[in-house]
Amino acid sequence: MTMKKVLSIFFMLAFTLMVFAQKTISGVITDGDGKALASASVTVEEPGKNAILAYGISNAKGEYKVTVTSSESNLDLKIKAFNQKPITRSIKNEDQKLNFSMDSQATEIQEVRLKTKLITKKGDTISYDLKSFENKNDRTLADVLKKIPGIEVNKDGTVLYQGEAINKFYVNGKDLMEGGYGTVNNSLPKDAVSKVEVLENHQPVSILRDKVPSEQAALNIKLKKSVTMTGRGEIGAGFSPLLWNVKLTPMFFGQKNQWVVNYKANNNGESVENEGNLLAFGNRWEGKRSQVSANRWLNVEQAQTPDLPEKRYLLNNVHFFSANLLTSPFKNKEWELKANVNYTYNDVERDSHTKTAYDDIPANNDLAGRTLEQSRRNDFYTNSAKAELIFTKNAKKGFFKNTTTWNGFWNTNNGFSGLDTTDENVPYISGNQSLQSPSGSFQNSLSTIIPWKDKLINVMSYFKYQKDKQTMKVNPASYTDYFTGLSTIGLYDTYRQYALSETLEVNHSASVGFTFKKLTIIPEIGLNMNFNNLKSLLSGSKDNIYMSLAGRNQNDVDWNELTPYTQVSFNYKSDRLNMNLTLPVNFYSIKYQDNLYNQLADKTKTALEPTFFASYDFASFFKYWVFASQSYDFGNFGFLYGGNVLTSAGNLSQRYVSDLSNSKMPEYLNRNVGTRLEYRNPLNNLFFNVRYNYGTMKRNIVETFATTGGIGGSIGIEARENSTKSQSESAEIGKYFPKFKSNISTSFTNSDSNSFSFFNENFIESKNNVQSWSAKFNNTYFSWLSIDYNISMNWRTNKNATKSTSQKSSGWSHNLAAYIYPSDNHTFGFNWDNSVTSTQGNTYKNPFYDLSYQYTWVKKKIDFELKWLNITNQKIYETVAVNIEQGNTVTQSYKIRPSQFMFTVKFNFK
Known part of the structure; x- marks a missing residue:
């Protein structure tokens, strides 16, 4: 089609x-x-x-x-x-x-009963009465949000409405957390909240609210009091081994000031440091803002992680501190000052075992029929800090926002890997690896919108500088020789890979908005600049003396981009129809220069990259969406470099194309269309959505991978035209039954895609079909019992279209949490997780069981909890999967947390 x-x-x-x-x-x-x-x-x-x-x-x-x-x-x-x-x-x-x-009709009321509606709708705002959805075991806002129809909470804490991420998370109408709302979501006591409001089609910038539509929704948490001092705390200890857990999160929400202070530390398998991640980004009119991370050129070989709740496998020792402050420094309350800081120290251990069985087919050459077993162990030490200062005015008569952010990372990663094979001619091979990776970033983002007569003038400016330094060592050098074919066996004891990169990004734009009744037209001009340099050196040591390796084993490359652009945006907003059409013309100029191997390429192209979305409300409860976009991708910094880089102990990356010319520069053309039909009826508590998405990508480059050892090898690229397609269909429906105090929802997704790759010089087209179904159910009908149940199933068909081979696999997982309340003071809990994977007749089941008892001091609102996790003391988690491109079956086993006991005291600060 x-x-x-x-x-x-x-x-x-x-x-x-x-x-x-x-x-x-x-x-x-x-x-x-x-x-x-x-x-x-x-x-x-x-x-x-x-x-x-x-x-x-x-x-x-x-x-x-x-x-x-x-x-x-x-x-x-x-x-x-x-x-x-x-x-x-x-x-x-x-x-x-x-x-x-x-006609008037006076009614004599003999008895008055006040009954709060579960869900109400007024305009674009849907309000949920929080108390109607909670059970006796819920303590925080996040506990209850997961039960509300139309709302989902992902594993990383992201809140979804009708399947789409929210763009803002307000508390009493104020955006204290600026996208990093995980802390408040996980620690705000539910008893402090009166209702949760979903603001559909939410435009965060007030001056644009009736002029520029938005396709995303926002959440506003309405507290019971306009001035609230609250928060949540936990202190716990346990054993097998010695375990501890501390959570202290006091909060204050006032009319002029808001603040949250948060300290969380544990070694019981909870990654609290993720609460500092940005989960919502507002929109482009607020300036450019993103989750900053260190550029990773090098990596130690990493033990895999299972698809399980983190509490099952995460072996950690984490300390996370954060503080967020919002204040109105002037008499004019439209101006706000926000200051955010956080610091993370984290020590994580991992251990996994991989068994790879190759098919007995000639395409795998000397790998045919071979079985490889590899063990990996890691110690990851993370030190990171962030400081942010935001000054903003968000009023109907003007907008100003300046965000200054500094990030620092000082990470150390260690790894060990051992490989055994059924080939009697290949001995057992092992290697130790270490990686030092300090990194720093500074960025400033400014956006202002000034009304001038009947026009709106917008100016945006963004500046970012980042420096990343990495040094990796592999000992013995023979471990790398076996996988990569460096052919230096006996010459060196240790390999050392060094990489240093610097990035400077500068963006400037200006626009003017013209409003004609319900239509706003915004012409814009801008200039985006990006300057990058990468230096690397692969060296070896003999008797602690390092020397450079012969051949193409060092780099000094520049990747610079200069992109002036002009665009015009058409925005139509009425009571029922919202529409945006943006027509940007980008004048790309990309220059790649290898300063060591005399490779030079320039890529220039004028590209039209339109985007379109429209939503239409009809029949009171229905909303229909249409999306379409076209964009180009010309690669990015690090896509090409002329010399080899040891990206990991077993992988040598060679990212250059012989006879490099403009036609060999990467060029990807992406086209996507999508549609969505939503129904949200607060009168009968029913929500559903149906979606369809279709996309194509036309590429001139293919990734290559060659291996003789079977686990690692050489990674590269090759110039070859190819096109990929993907499409997905999904449906989701949820309903709350007040009479039975039950919330039921289910969803189904079908997706089809293809991809191209080179494996050991064989050009392979893969076709994949994935179907998934999930359902969740919670019930609080009985005052003495509450039940939460989640189940998900998936079916996969992977085809090697080049060789007409295919493989099917499947899996499912579920979670049952049941709580019994014999009285207001006592709670008994039971939790059952199970995960199953199956392929080629191999099936692995992984059940887990937990028990808990909680005594509640009702008057003081203090909980005393005793929990027994993994009562069967299961120590290994196993899965099986198929790689149709490489013709192998992979069985993974992971070390997980043993049976453990925890005693925890939980309390609210007020």
């Missing part, structure tokens, strides 16, 4: 959904005296049925509007308002304007 046909289908579907069988009914509602009635509810139903087709509320002028999609010729329209006599009218299913006058 061509891209043109796919686009035609999408837009035909969009037009059909927006037009077919839709009727609009509007009018004015007044009381008996002719005065406008606000907040009157208007519902439309099919005759004889209780199902609501459309729902609306009259505004302050008494005006209402509902949109109906139905094949019925007649409909029932119902109007209700406080102290007014309800109206029910049979109407025709057609576009019409109907005005109503309601």
